[in-house]
Amino acid sequence: MTAGPSKKRQRVQHSASTSRHSSVIPTIDCSSLPDKSSTEVSKKPLNLRRNTSFSSIAAFNDASTADILLRLYLEVTPFDSSDSEFLTSSDVQIYLHSHVLRRSKYFSALLSDRWQPQKDDDSSPLRLGFGVPAAHGSMDNHLAVLELLYVDDMTEAIDSAKTALDLLPVALKFLFEDCVKSCVRFLEAVPWTDEEEKRVMNLIPFLQEEESRELLSRVSPGRNDSCEEMLQGLILAAIHNYPNMAFVKAFVAKLLKDFSSKESAKRVLKRAFETSLKVVKESLEEYSSPNFRGDHNETEAIQRLNLHTAMTNAKHLSWLVERMIELRVADVAVVEWSEQASFTADLQRAFRDDAWRGIVPGFPSVLLRCTSKLANAVAAGTILATKQVRKKLVKHWLPVLLVSKDHSPLLSSNKNLCMELEETFLRIISTLPLSDAQELLQQCLSFTRNVDDCPHLFKAFNTWFRRAMHPPQPEKL
Numbered sequence: 068m069t070a071g072p073s074k075k076r077q078r079v080q081h082s083a084s085t086s087r088h089s090s091v092i093p094t095i096d097c098s099s100l101p102d103k104s105s106t107e108v109s110k111k112p113l114n115l116r117r118n119t120s121f122s123s124i125a126a127f128n129d130a131s132t133a134d135i136l137l138r139l140y141l142e143v144t145p146f147d148s149s150d151s152e153f154l155t156s157s158d159v160q161i162y163l164h165s166h167v168l169r170r171s172k173y174f175s176a177l178l179s180d181r182w183q184p185q186k187d188d189d190s191s192p193l194r195l196g197f198g199v200p201a202a203h204g205s206m207d208n209h210l211a212v213l214e215l216l217y218v219d220d221m222t223e224a225i226d227s228a229k230t231a232l233d234l235l236p237v238a239l240k241f242l243f244e245d246c247v248k249s250c251v252r253f254l255e256a257v258p259w260t261d262e263e264e265k266r267v268m269n270l271i272p273f274l275q276e277e278e279s280r281e282l283l284s285r286v287s288p289g290r291n292d293s294c295e296e297m298l299q300g301l302i303l304a305a306i307h308n309y310p311n312m313a314f315v316k317a318f319v320a321k322l323l324k325d326f327s328s329k330e331s332a333k334r335v336l337k338r339a340f341e342t343s344l345k346v347v348k349e350s351l352e353e354y355s356s357p358n359f360r361g362d363h364n365e366t367e368a369i370q371r372l373n374l375h376t377a378m379t380n381a382k383h384l385s386w387l388v389e390r391m392i393e394l395r396v397a398d399v400a401v402v403e404w405s406e407q408a409s410f411t412a413d414l415q416r417a418f419r420d421d422a423w424r425g426i427v428p429g430f431p432s433v434l435l436r437c438t439s440k441l442a443n444a445v446a447a448g449t450i451l452a453t454k455q456v457r458k459k460l461v462k463h464w465l466p467v468l469l470v471s472k473d474h475s476p477l478l479s480s481n482k483n484l485c486m487e488l489e490e491t492f493l494r495i496i497s498t499l500p501l502s503d504a505q506e507l508l509q510q511c512l513s514f515t516r517n518v519d520d521c522p523h524l525f526k527a528f529n530t531w532f533r534r535a536m537h538p539p540q541p542e543k544l
Contacts, residue, residue, distance in 0.1 A: 125164040125166070125167055125217070126217070127161075127163075127213070127214045127216075127217045128161050128162050128163075128214075129162055129164075130162040132164065133162030133163055133164055133192050134164060134165050134192050134193060135162070135163040135164060135165055135168060135192050135193055135195060136160055136161075136162060136163075136192040136193070136194045136195070137160070137161045137163050137195045137196070137197060137213070138158055138159070138160050138194065138195065138196045138197070139158060139159045139160075139161065139196075139197055139198075139199050139206060139209055139210070140158040140159075140196060140197075140198060140199065141158070141198075141199055141200075141201045141205075141206070142198040142199060142200055142201055143201050159206060159210065161210065161213060162192065163213065163216075165178055165193075167216050167217055168216065170216050170243060170245065171216060171241040171242055171243045172241075172242035172243075172244065173240070173241045173242040173243075174241065177195075197209075204233065208233045208234055208236075208237050209237050211224065211233075211234060211237075212234055212237040212238055212241060212243060212246060215234070215238075215243070215246050216243065219245075221245070221246060221249040222249070225249055225250060225253045227257075228253070228254060228257050228258075228259055228260075228263045229263065231249075231250040231251075231253045231254050232250075232254070232263060232266045232267065232270070234246065234250055235247065235250040235251070235254075235270055236270065236273075238250060239270070239273050239274075247274075247278065248278070251274065251278050251279075251281075251282065254267060254282060255281045255282060264286070267282055268286070271283065294328070294331055295331050295334060295335050298322075298323070298326070298331065298332065298335040299335050299338065299339065301319050301322065302319060302335065302336070302339050302387075303339070304319075305318075305319040306339075306343075306383040306386060306387075307383075316386060320389075320390055320393070323336075323390055323393075323394060324393060324394065329394060329395075329396060332394055332396065333391075333394070333396035333399070336387055336390055336391050336394070336396060337391075337396075337399050337400070339383075339387055340384065340387045340388070340391065340399075340400050340403070341403065343380045343381075343383040343384045343387060344380075344384060344403065346376065346377075346380040347377045347380045347381050347384065347410075348407075348410050348413075350373045350374070350376040350377035350380070351373070351377050351410070351413050351414065351417060352413060353369075353373045354370055354373040354374055354377070354417060354423075355413050355416055355417050370422070370426075371426050374423055374426045374427045374430070375426070375427060377427070377430065378427040378429070378430050378433065381430065381433040381434055381437070382433055384433075384434075384437050385433055385436055385437050385440070387400075388400055388437050388440050388441060389440065392440060392441075392444050392449065392450075395449060395450075397441060397444055397449075397450050398450050398451070398452070400441060401441050401444070401445060401450050401452050401456060401460065402452070402456055404437070404438065404441050404460060404464075405452075405456045405457075405459040405460040405463065406459065407463055407464075408459075408463050411463045411464060411466065411467050414431075414434065414467050414470075415466055415467060415470045418431055418467075418470045418471055418474045419470060419474060421474075424474075431467075431471035431474075432471075432481060432484065434467070435464075435467070435468060435471060435484060435488060436484065438460075438464045438467070438468075438488065439484065439487055439488045439491060441460070442460060442461075442464075442488065442491040442492065442495060443487075443491050445457060445460065445495060446491050446494040446495050446498075454498075454499065454500070454503075457495050457498060457499060458499055458503050458507075460495065461492050461495050461496060461507055462507065464492075465492055465507065465510055465511070466510070468485070468488055468489070468492075469510070469513045472485060472513070486523075489511070489514045489523060489524075490523045492507075492511070493508075493511065493523055493524065493526075493527040496508060496511075496527065497527065497530060497531075501531065501534060501535055504531055505531065508527060508528060508531060511524060511527070512524075
């Protein structure tokens with residue numbers, strides 16, 4: 068009898084019928100199998116502990132008790148290479164037992180439909196044939212699964228993800244449910260390499276829903292926003308929870324840079340930016356307009372806490388702005404930063420008060436560094452901001468720069484930051500209508516340190532005067 072594997076490995080319920088395997092039509096093979104083309108199994112056995120009723124009655128490849136002689140042969144297609152070593156291997160004959168084979172629903176259906184009781188005087192085993200794909204390792208995998216029919220505990224044989232993935236397709240083909248469950252259970256419990264994960268996904272369509280559920284849960288998010296939730300958690304952890312924040316921030320920054328969905332990263336960064344900005348504003352508002360009563364020491368402690376909270380979250384803002392600019396998603400941050408008329412007024416009042424200097428002397432520098440990063444991105448065209456956004460960005464944050472220069476000892480020594488932000492504001496002013504530029508340029512006179520040290524300011528005013536005095540003539544356009 069010759070039986071080939073189904074072209075479409077379909078899972079079926081236990082049944083004596085082979086109608087769901089219509090491509091497998093076994094027939095009685097009355098001719099003897101030539102010894103020259105077939106060899107009996109001589110491979111080293113799996114060395115499995117046979118502690119079941121199957122092994123107590125019969126042994127794998129035991130010719131003395133077998134009633135089935137199964138021939139495994141390589142199925143060669145026109146596309147197979149004729150000089151491949153595994154294609155020239157001899158066919159394999161294995162002595163098996165029908166009552167053991169019935170653990171496989173495929174063989175159970177085959178034998179129950181086709182089995183003909185032999186005569187008492189005919190002790191020769193029934194001959195069956197089964198085609199094995201001509202692929203590397205395929206014959207060994209089929210032999211291994213057939214040997215597993217003789218054991219109940221398969222944990223010794225299935226000891227790696229590779230082994231489980233090698234045996235599972237054969238177990239599915241034979242409808243050997245115990246082996247399928249053992250392979251799936253092992254794959255559920257162990258890590259996979261990237262290549263093994265691809266193999267698992269290729270086998271998922273052949274598994275029943277309950278068998279594939281745990282495997283799919285490893286690669287399928289439970290909710291549509293799982294990725295954004297994970298990113299949000301990573302960002303919060305990076306800026307709040309770790310003592311070695313520099314390393315963690317660098318790690319999360321790389322994850323964000325390599326993240327495939329820019330829109331998801333944008334939404335997550337926007338929420339984190341808005342949250343940190345809100346904390347800075349509320350803390351500064353509490354400092355500028357305290358609404359509590361108490362003794363002097365208690366009041367001072369609360370004020371210090373408010374300033375430290377504002378300073379900490381301002382540093383978070385600076386890191387978030389860098390990430391948003393790096394990913395080219397900082398347009399929402401620029402719009403939000405340009406709308407801070409009330410916040411910048413609070414900053415000016417706070418910076419004119421000397422009390423903050425001994426608590427958070429670097430606070431103005433951190434905020435102006437955020438402003439400088441966003442303004443530079445606007446001036447460079449990395450962020451395409453509207454005219455109103457560009458105007459309000461300079462209008463609200465220019466006074467903060469001027470007040471900070473006068474009242475911040477650290478900022479007065481950080482000339483590079485001041486000069487960079489001044490030049491950036493002047494470049495943005497040059498993009499505005501002349502009337503708006505006229506209003507803002509007059510506020511920039513405080514940029515002067517001495518006549519020879521402000522070429523950027525001279526250039527800005529000369530450009531404005533040139534445009535104002537020599538407007539384009541409509542008839543010459």
